[in-house]
Amino acid sequence: MSQNKNTSTMLWGAVALGAIGVLVSYRAAGLERFWANWVLWFVLMFTLGLGSLFLVALEHLVNAKWSVPVRRIPERIATLLLPAIPVGLIALCALPVLYPGSRPEAAQHPILAGKAFWLSLPFFSVRTLIAFGLCVLGLAVLVGGSLKQDTTGDPAFNARARKFAPAFMAIFALVITLVAFDWISGLTPEWYSDILGVYVFAGAFLGGLAATTLSVLYLQDQGRLEGVRSDHLYNLGGFLFAFTVFWSYIGFAQYMLMWYANLPDEVIYYKLRLAGSWRAITVSLAVLHFILPFFALVTRDSKKDPKRLRMVACLMLGAHFLDIYWLIFPALGTGPLFSWPELSFALFFLGGILLWIRGAMQKGEDMPVGDPFLREGLEFRL
Amino acid sequence: MSETSYSVLGIYETPDALMKAIPEVRASKLGTVEAYTPYPIHGIEEALGLRRSPLGGMVLVMGVLGAITAFGFEYWISAVDYPIITGGKGAGSWEAFIPIMFEVTVLFATFTAGLGMLFLLNKLPFFGHPVLSSKSITGITRDRYVLALEAEDESFDSVAAAKALRAAGAVEVEVLPAPDRSPFLTSDFILRTLGGIFAACVVSGLAMFFATKWFPLLPPMRYMEDQPRLNAQKPSAFFKDGHGMQRPVAGTVTRGHLPTATGTQEAAASLVNPLPRTKEVFAIGRKVFANRCEVCHGAIGNGMGSLTAAYGGKPANLQAQQFRDYPDGKIYWVIVNGKNAMPSHAADLTETQRWAVVHYVRALQRAQNAKDEDLKVVAP
Numbered sequence: 001m002s003q004n005k006n007t008s009t010m011l012w013g014a015v016a017l018g019a020i021g022v023l024v025s026y027r028a029a030g031l032e033r034f035w036a037n038w039v040l041w042f043v044l045m046f047t048l049g050l051g052s053l054f055l056v057a058l059e060h061l062v063n064a065k066w067s068v069p070v071r072r073i074p075e076r077i078a079t080l081l082l083p084a085i086p087v088g089l090i091a092l093c094a095l096p097v098l099y100p101g102s103r104p105e106a107a108q109h110p111i112l113a114g115k116a117f118w119l120s121l122p123f124f125s126v127r128t129l130i131a132f133g134l135c136v137l138g139l140a141v142l143v144g145g146s147l148k149q150d151t152t153g154d155p156a157f158n159a160r161a162r163k164f165a166p167a168f169m170a171i172f173a174l175v176i177t178l179v180a181f182d183w184i185s186g187l188t189p190e191w192y193s194d195i196l197g198v199y200v201f202a203g204a205f206l207g208g209l210a211a212t213t214l215s216v217l218y219l220q221d222q223g224r225l226e227g228v229r230s231d232h233l234y235n236l237g238g239f240l241f242a243f244t245v246f247w248s249y250i251g252f253a254q255y256m257l258m259w260y261a262n263l264p265d266e267v268i269y270y271k272l273r274l275a276g277s278w279r280a281i282t283v284s285l286a287v288l289h290f291i292l293p294f295f296a297l298v299t300r301d302s303k304k305d306p307k308r309l310r311m312v313a314c315l316m317l318g319a320h321f322l323d324i325y326w327l328i329f330p331a332l333g334t335g336p337l338f339s340w341p342e343l344s345f346a347l348f349f350l351g352g353i354l355l356w357i358r359g360a361m362q363k364g365e366d367m368p369v370g371d372p373f374l375r376e377g378l379e380f381r382l
Numbered sequence: 383m384s385e386t387s388y389s390v391l392g393i394y395e396t397p398d399a400l401m402k403a404i405p406e407v408r409a410s411k412l413g414t415v416e417a418y419t420p421y422p423i424h425g426i427e428e429a430l431g432l433r434r435s436p437l438g439g440m441v442l443v444m445g446v447l448g449a450i451t452a453f454g455f456e457y458w459i460s461a462v463d464y465p466i467i468t469g470g471k472g473a474g475s476w477e478a479f480i481p482i483m484f485e486v487t488v489l490f491a492t493f494t495a496g497l498g499m500l501f502l503l504n505k506l507p508f509f510g511h512p513v514l515s516s517k518s519i520t521g522i523t524r525d526r527y528v529l530a531l532e533a534e535d536e537s538f539d540s541v542a543a544a545k546a547l548r549a550a551g552a553v554e555v556e557v558l559p560a561p562d563r564s565p566f567l568t569s570d571f572i573l574r575t576l577g578g579i580f581a582a583c584v585v586s587g588l589a590m591f592f593a594t595k596w597f598p599l600l601p602p603m604r605y606m607e608d609q610p611r612l613n614a615q616k617p618s619a620f621f622k623d624g625h626g627m628q629r630p631v632a633g634t635v636t637r638g639h640l641p642t643a644t645g646t647q648e649a650a651a652s653l654v655n656p657l658p659r660t661k662e663v664f665a666i667g668r669k670v671f672a673n674r675c676e677v678c679h680g681a682i683g684n685g686m687g688s689l690t691a692a693y694g695g696k697p698a699n700l701q702a703q704q705f706r707d708y709p710d711g712k713i714y715w716v717i718v719n720g721k722n723a724m725p726s727h728a729a730d731l732t733e734t735q736r737w738a739v740v741h742y743v744r745a746l747q748r749a750q751n752a753k754d755e756d757l758k759v760v761a762p
Contacts, residue, residue, distance in 0.1 A: 252480060259477050262470065300438060381424035 008358065014351035021344020029341040032332055035094035037342060040328050041349040042084060042091045043183055044207075044321060047200065048353075049080035050135065050179075051208025054172050056142050060158075061165035066235055068377030069228050069367050073219070074212045075143045076360040081135045083356055088128060091183075095121050098331070101189045111190050119189055124182060131175045138168050149370035158372065176201045187331035191269050195254045202247035203323050206289075209240050210316035215361065217310050224366045227378040230304040234382055237303030240293065240312060248290035272330045281336055285326055289319040389413070389532040390540050391518050392547030393554040397423050400527035403550035404429045407529055410546040413538055418513060418528040440498050441491045448490030452483040512558045533560075639732055647719075653711030657737045667742025670735045674727060683746040695723060706747050713740050 026034050052074040059067045095102040101119025106112040117123060141164050149157045177197035185196055193199075213236045219225045258266045273282050293312050302308045329337060368374060392407070394400040400417065408415050408431070417426055453476075460466075461474035471478065500506045513519060513530065522528050529552070531543040544555045612618050618626035657663045672681075678697040680686040685699035698705060698721075705713075717736050720726040731739070748756070 256477050256480065260469070260471075298442065300434075 008355070011351045011355045011358070014347045015355065018344045018346070018348025018351060021340060022348050025341035025344060031097050033337060033341060035091070035097050036328055036332055037345040038087075039091050039094055039098065039183060040324055041345055042087045043179060043324050043328070045080055045084040045087060045349065045353060046179060047176075047204035047320070047324070048207050048211055049078050049084055050172065050176060051204035051206070052212060053078035053081065053135070053138055053142065053168075053208075054205055055208050055212060056146075057138070057165045057168040057172065060142065060161040061169065063162060065373050065376045066232060066380040068371050068373045069225065070212070070216050070232055070236070071146070071371075072364075072366055072368055073215045074208060075146055075368075076363075077208065077211050077215065077357060078139060078143055079360050080353065080356060081139055083352065085132050085136075088132065092121075092125055092128065095124060099124075099186050099189070101186060115189060119186065124186075127178055127182060131178050134171045134175055138171060142168065146368050146371070147364060149368060150365050151370065153370035153372075155372045157370075173197075173201075176204060184327050187328065188269070190265055193254055193258070193266075193269075195250060199247070199250045199254060200327075202243060202250050203320055206240065206243045206247055206316055207320035209236065209243065210313040210320065211357075212236065213240065213309055214313040214317070215357070217306050217313070219361065219366060220306070227367075231380055231382045233306065233309060234300075234304045237297055237309050237312075240309075240316065241297040241303060244290050244293045244297075244316075248286070251286075273326065277335050278326075278330055281322070281326055285319065285322055288315060289323060293319075388512050388558045388560040389416075389530045390543040390547060391418075391513070391516060391556040391558065392529045392531075392544075392550065392552030393518055393521060393556070394527045394529065394551065395525075395553055397527055399551050400529060401426070401429060403529055403547075403552070406550040407531065407546055410531075410543075412531050412543045412546055413534050414532040416530040416532055418518075418522045418530065420523055420525065420527075423527075435503065437495060437498055437503065440502075441495050444494035445487045445491035448487040449483045451490070452486035453479055456482060512560075516556055516558055518554075518556050636729065639728065647712050647715045647721075650711040650715035651709045653709075653714055655710045655714075655737050655740055657734065657741060659741060663738045663741055664745060666735060667738035667740070667745075670731060670739045671742050671746075674730065675739065678724070682750060683743060684750075697724070700743055701747060701750050706751070710737075710740050710744070713743060 022034075025037070055074045056071060056078060058064075059071060099119070100106060100109075101112055101115060102121045102124060106119065107116055112119065142161055145157045145161060148154075180197040180200035181192075184200065185192055213233075216225060216228065216233070216236065220228060255270060258270060261267075272278060293315060296308060296312050296315075297303055371377075392403070394403060397419065400419070401423070404415065404417070404426075415430060417423075417430060419426070456479040457474055460478075465473040467473065513522070513528075518526065518528055529547060529550075531547065540557050544557065547555055612620060612626040614627045616626045617624050620626075621628060671683075675683075676687055677689045678685075678687040678695065679700055680690070680697075683700035685697045685701075687697060689695065690697060714736060716724065717731065717739065718726060718728045727736070
């Protein structure tokens with residue numbers, strides 16, 4: 001118990017320390033850098049929550065039984081979407097600073113003038129609000145319903161969730177594409193890529209999966225997920241393994257087409273990211289996000305090995321951070337920035353995220369005890 | 383009976399009974415224990431003590447080999463053997479290799495998985511497994527769970543095996559005879575297979591022939607012929623001048639054919655032959671001279687080539703004093719620009735070839751006008 005208290009004191013301390021750094025960096029580090037950090041952490045929180053919610057919806061969609069015992073974990077992580085909403089609303093203040101499409105001079109720009117309505121501050125905000133509303137709807141139906149089922153044990157929830165899951169897939173596709181196009185691609189509105197939404201989706205799902213796997217392993221260590229076995233871990237590991245390949249497939253597809261066509265308005269994106277120190281980050285992204293996890297999880301036993309899985313999940317979360325950083329920060333037009341403002345943002349938001357997830361993990365049951373398929377899920381064998 | 387029997391099947395009514403029987407039967411150590419069930423049963427692999435299949439490792443190795451093979455082929459052809467710069471990409475652009483590396487990786491891996499499983503691990507070709515002709519097979523494919531004790535060697539005791547299976551709860555026992563192990567690839571089988579393939583080829587070939595003959599409006603793949611395209615040497619409405627083949631832009635020079643000697647022949651007199659007088663250079667010059675010059679100028683450059691006799695032209699006699707006094711640059715200029723009836727060879731010969739043939743012409747001239755000191759043996 002005292003250890004528990006110590007951890008939460010430490011986390012609160014990190015948040016407080018980070019908050020001071022964040023406030024100072026607003027004054028001292030320059031507005032552009034401040035808001036780039038803010039948007040970075042908003043996108044990270046949002047994609048982690050959304051990726052986890054996607055995992056939940058996917059399990060309902062395909063009527064998966066194996067995942068019922070661990071389903072509560074991504075449900076809890078998906079609630080990260082709730083604190084992400086105020087963070088996102090504050091991030092709307094970044095629009096006039098970071099997003100060229102929302103500045104008044106965009107009306108004179110030969111390319112941006114045509115997109116003026118889409119990129120303008122009011123429509124951007126409305127879209128964001130709609131996306132948040134849709135996410136809350138998904139949370140209410142999928143997570144709220146599941147929590148309610150704990151007490152009622154009403155099997156009607158499973159049927160309802162299964163009916164809602166296909167609709168949520170459409171919602172998810174829309175929301176993740178908006179995140180990619182508005183918040184990431186919007187930083188450089190003269191550049192565009194159709195596949196960026198899929199790329200961000202792959203990263204978000206991997207992030208959600210890694211967070212889920214890590215939490216499952218953590219709770220297992222505390223003896224709280226009794227009945228979850230290596231067979232369940234194997235499926236999580238298999239998902240992680242498969243989606244590292246998917247992520248790199250999409251990432252490379254985008255790179256190769258732009259490299260081949262060599263059109264100035266497209267290659268500028270990679271020109272920036274392959275010059276100077278950004279080149280090292282691009283290469284390490286390929287290594288950390290694809291090559292290392294791929295070979296770490298390629299054998300059958302490694303997907304069941306808790307130690308290996310924990311390492312890969314941590315690596316994946318780090319790589320997801322690096323991925324979003326790599327998407328957002330080059331737009332500032334400088335080399336890779338990482339010093340005290342970035343560290344304070346990391347302390348503040350990481351501490352906050354961990355506190356939120358810790359809180360969520362301590363509330364209610366660790367498994368969906370009202371789900372009629374729980375027993376079948378516990379009996380799952382490969 | 384014991385020397386011909388192949389295995390003994392014990393039939394169980396529930397999967398639980400089967401799972402319970404496995405450790406008991408394995409403990410009897412009478413032969414290899416094998417199970418036949420209508421559907422996969424969880425945990426049966428561990429119970430039977432089956433080894434991990436080596437297929438995964440084989441697939442990984444072959445997949446990596448596929449990636450390396452594809453990379454090697456592509457790098458060799460596009461960077462070493464025949465480097466052509468297209469679209470401004472360097473010769474060894476790895477980005478362009480990735481899709482093919484991906485495909486070949488998948489190809490090698492799937493072939494290894496499929497063929498390795500069938501031929502290496504399942505030991506095909508194989509006409510039939512004895513269990514398939516047993517009486518129990520109808521039960522195995524429906525609702526019976528069968529444990530088999532299979533013979534490992536000649537000393538297999540089927541009576542003891544049947545007893546062990548009954549002791550472990552089998553409701554019924556069936557003894558299978560040894561399978562027919564006669565050679566698989568008999569000459570008869572090979573002949574029939576080859577004959578079948580031949581007959582199929584003849585039938586489909588004839589069918590194709592008559593189908594296209596009797597139904598001429600339905601030739602296969604006709605659309606490939608009718609596509610709009612530019613034919614060399616043919617008119618075309620696509621370009622304004624009506625030609626399918628277009629002239630290169632004025633001043634175009636083939637890669638490696640620079641610099642072209644311009645200006646007058648006198649101005650070119652000061653050009654210096656950049657090539658050394660080595661065996662390799664003379665070999666190039668000799669080859670070019672034989673291919674391009676000899677028909678008119680003759681094998682020794684005396685202007686008596688085979689075309690001279692046929693058409694009565696008057697090519698230059700390169701052995702004449704006038705041409706022996708020419709500086710290298712003036713010969714070079716003639717090769718590039720042509721002179722009188724001689725056409726320009728600028729488009730045919732690279733820079734190296736032109737200068738090499740100049741060296742060779744010099745050698746021909748000296749050979750026909752040798753001095754005494756040329757007879758001295760030069761130390762090799």
